[in-house]
């Protein structure tokens with residue numbers, strides 16, 4: 001028996017980085033996966049790699065009508081929804097002094113509204129089939145202080161607080177829908193590679209250094225997989241830090 005056998009999962013931002021790895025791992029463990037992203041070409045490629053148990057849908061997570069379409073299509077295609085991995089997001093550089101209102105609002109619209117809408121429409125579908133698991137990708141930026149990521153940190157803090165609110169709401173309503181947030185430090189993906197001039201960094205080189213701050217996407221996907229399984233049935237409203245002790249040593 002595979003760990004998520006027969007579960008139907010939506011993974012946003014599945015064309016790249018952590019979301020891609022989540023989709024591949026969940027599918028290997030028996031899930032039916034709906035991959036969504038703005039990047040159609042790369043998203044379709046990952047879905048093709050997985051095969052018949054994968055479906056790609058072009059999706060802007062900031063759009064309410066896109067979310068309605070994604071959840072409806074998932075239920076039509078695979079019959080139900082068990083797991084939502086709210087993963088797609090954008091990173092924006094800028095302290096409080098050099099972040100414009102326009103950039104702030106753009107980040108909150110994608111990283112904040114996008115996750116809110118995902119939770120809202122996923123809960124409506126999960127309620128119909130007896131429960132589910134929502135996994136919200138936050139960041140250590142929500143827990144510590146990162147002066148150069150003002151808008152991004154705020155959006156990830158909102159995700160963490162919303163996660164706790166949703167977890168308790170669903171428990172009180174008796175929905176059997178769990179909601180947890182995951183908080184990585186640096187992960188070796190195109191998002192962080194862009195900060196280093198777009199160069200891919202070999203993970204093997206990073207892994208040589210015991211003080212290395214960069215996890216591999218698989219390190220995060222392993223946690224997502226656990227939260228998707230029934231093994232985590234008592235983990236609810238939790239903030240799961242995946243940072244190899246970085247936060248407690250000062251970011």
Ligand SMILES: NC(=O)c1ccc[n+]([C@@H]2O[C@H](COP(=O)([O-])OP(=O)(O)OC[C@H]3O[C@@H](n4cnc5c(N)ncnc54)[C@H](O)[C@@H]3O)[C@@H](O)[C@H]2O)c1
Pocket residue numbers: 012013014015016017018019036037038039059060061062086087088089090110137138139140183184185186187188189190191192
């Ligand atoms: N990489 C890190 O160091 C790190 C650390 C902590 C948290 N995270 C979080 O992990 C998640 C995944 O990050 P990643 O490093 O894999 O990033 P990535 O840039 O490699 O992938 C993000 C994907 O999201 C998609 N996307 C962006 N905006 C979208 C939108 N509006 N609608 C739909 N798709 C959209 C992009 O096309 C891309 O495929 C994000 O929530 C990020 O904030 C990443």
